[in-house]
Amino acid sequence: MVYQPSDDDRASVEGWFAQYDALAEQGAIEQLADLAVFPMNVVTDVPGGHAAVKQWSRREYVEAMKEAMGGGTAGLGLTSVRTPRFLSPNLVVVETDATMTIEGREEHMRYADLLVRTEEGWAFQTMIQGGWGHGWPPARRG
Template sequence: MRQEDERNELFTPGAEDLAAIDAWFAEYDALAARGAVQEIADLAVFPLNLATDTPGGFGAVTQWDREEFVRVMSDVMGGGTADMEMKSVRTPRFLTPNLVLVETEATVTAEGQRQSMRYADLLVRTADGWAFQTMVQGGWGHGWPPATRG
């Protein structure tokens, strides 16, 4: 872990920094392929922040504890994603050496149906390595109350 104070400096990641993020996502993708939701939860910092939008046209936010994450993702992933063809292009944007926002453009093909999506994750460096702390993706807010200001 870096000790220097870079709060007021733009951080430019090196090859090692980028490789660490690629390795983290390779592990995540392998776990997702197996449907290993408990192990995926081990890669997170809870409470986990989520931001999405609602069918009514507004943003929505919530936090999940580990139990909620495991319940929802078990429903979403079922037995894993191995039977899906997934292609992802990830663009990490390091805010500091310890915070990276990763934008993903993905195409998923399942049962002959192709869907493209864009989402982002905020990863934070912890004593145990990188972990995701915030997930941002449109379309999850069915039944969620719209966000309100103040």
């Protein structure tokens, strides 16, 4: 059976992303980590290779985001269009098409997050985006 989210369900996910975006803009990496469940699954690919998968601790997430975000996303002209796909009342995969302007040129990216509903509200548990796997070992079956 396909779960049909209510307006409140959709609004709660939109509210979570509004909070996430505000923290990202400020570069508040520790507070972003507070919005996650660890260990966090990170799925990407190795350029010219295959998929790569890791589980990050909170410390590993914070280190990676400090490197990726620096002082935050403010000033990047970041716009995001998000499409939530509810699997159940407590699981939602959110696909994001984002555009940011860096030094006058537009960069486009697409990624997805798995959000899980916890007692404290939504939290992200899996991040999926191509191109992060430089130096990562390729995924192996079994």
